[in-house]
Amino acid sequence: MKNSIILRKICSQDQAIVQAILDAAPSYYMKIDGVPNAGSAKNVFEDLPPHCTADSKHVLLIENESIPVGVVEIIIGYPNSKVAWIGLLVIDEKFQGMGLGKASYDLTEEYLHQFAVDSIQLGVNDTNGVGMAFWPKMGFKMQGRTRINQGIKVTSTVYVMEKPT
Numbered sequence: 813m814k815n816s817i818i819l820r821k822i823c824s825q826d827q828a829i830v831q832a833i834l835d836a837a838p839s840y841y842m843k844i845d846g847v848p849n850a851g852s853a854k855n856v857f858e859d860l861p862p863h864c865t866a867d868s869k870h871v872l873l874i875e876n877e878s879i880p881v882g883v884v885e886i887i888i889g890y891p892n893s894k895v896a897w898i899g900l901l902v903i904d905e906k907f908q909g910m911g912l913g914k915a916s917y918d919l920t921e922e923y924l925h926q927f928a929v930d931s932i933q934l935g936v937n938d939t940n941g942v943g944m945a946f947w948p949k950m951g952f953k954m955q956g957r958t959r960i961n962q963g964i965k966v967t968s969t970v971y972v973m974e975k976p977t
């Protein structure tokens with residue numbers, strides 16, 4: 813597949829496009845929630861960590877050759893002002909394993925250069941073997957923090973990973 817990826821910042825008017833991408837990644841939701849259709853585009857646009865305002869959230873649509881193939885959700889300034897938090901990076905299952913995840917992550921790092929952050933952090937569920945393999949390949953290391961995530965039918969440990977910018 814030809815990779816010609818761009819990231820495009822979108823707003824909640826594009827919720828249906830994001831929902832279609834989440835619905836096209838059922839294996840991910842099986843791993844973290846135990847059901848295939850647990851992804852909520854509304855939550856992607858609206859969920860905010862404590863003390864964060866709506867303008868700290870960036871939802872980026874990943875398009876390849878103008879076709880929506882994935883989504884990245886970022887919070888700038890969480891868990892502290894010098895950190896960008898990747899809440900989600902998901903590629904439509906039809907397009908996984910073709911290099912689009914790596915290309916999208918590389919563009920996400922470039923996107924983050926405009927902000928005064930020292931590092932990027934994210935949480936990976938231990939039930940998500942693909943995520944546990946993918947992020948270290950992108951240069952992330954275990955940061956040390958963990959928490960328990962109670963999904964709909966699956967309980968997992970979330971490991972915080974970090975990469976300096």
Ligand SMILES: CC(C)(COP(=O)(O)OP(=O)(O)OC[C@H]1O[C@@H](n2cnc3c(N)ncnc32)[C@H](O)[C@@H]1OP(=O)(O)O)[C@@H](O)C(=O)NCCC(=O)NCCS
Binds near residue numbers: 903
């Ligand atoms: C994780 C994800 C974004 C990776 O995207 P992708 O397009 O499938 O990955 P790529 O083809 O770009 O591969 C990038 C690297 O990850 C590795 N990788 C990808 N899928 C893998 C898998 N199933 N098992 C082991 N390694 C894997 C590749 O081997 C590659 O490493 P390499 O460069 O050394 O060859 C994608 O699989 C996805 O959307 N998964 C569901 C959501 C998710 O788990 N997101 C992360 C947690 S927020």
